[in-house]
Amino acid sequence: MRLTWRKSVPDGVVLQRGERVLAVGGETVASDAALYLPGTDEVTRLPWERVEQATWQDGVLAVREVGGRRHTVPLTEPGSVPETVRERVTATVVVSTHVKLPGGGVRVVGRRPPRADGEVRWSFVFDRGLDPADPGLLAQAEQALEEIRRQTGL
Known part of the structure; x- marks a missing residue:
């Protein structure tokens, strides 16, 4: 018998085929291919190569896309999302x-x-x-x- 462990993803996050979840913090999900950010109406999927800058300060993840669009997400339970974001963007x-x-x-x-x-x-x-x-x-x-x-x- 093979046991598998899978991080649960919030409602509205639909991973693409073959994507693996690396970290979950509240409604924010970091996969091996993209960052999923909660929005008012829907979840935004942001591929890592489209992230120009990301900062983590005072419980808030601030992300700027290539082209200037900004996202600000409070993470009351960040888990390992901030570290994962830094590593994936840098990579x-x-x-x-x-x-x-x-x-x-x-x-x-x-x-x-x-x-x-x-x-x-x-x-x-x-x-x-x-x-x-x-x-x-x-x-x-x-x-x-x-x-x-x-x-x-x-």
Whole structure:
């Protein structure tokens, strides 16, 4: 007889086929592929490579997606969710480098999904005060990305 132990997931969290639960904290679930965040109407599934930044402070998990959308989730019973989030987000980063631009700079970040068969997704994080919609700055960031891709083979 084989005994298995499975962490129970809150209602509304539907794991994708083959996903494993790593940590549960209240209504928040961390799997090997994504972070599931409770919402007012529905659960948000956020793949790890789409998490730009996550912080844990004073019982609150704050998550910023690539592109800027923010989520704030109070975790009264965090379990190992904060540590798991930190580990999983860090594991997706393949390249992170800061490039100087006129008036500041841009961080060019390449992230890969936890399952190694995924392509690297690139994002730009412009320094405070720079307009990410400025076509000139965006063109320079794209040039920097091409150089990084050439150097790394990614």
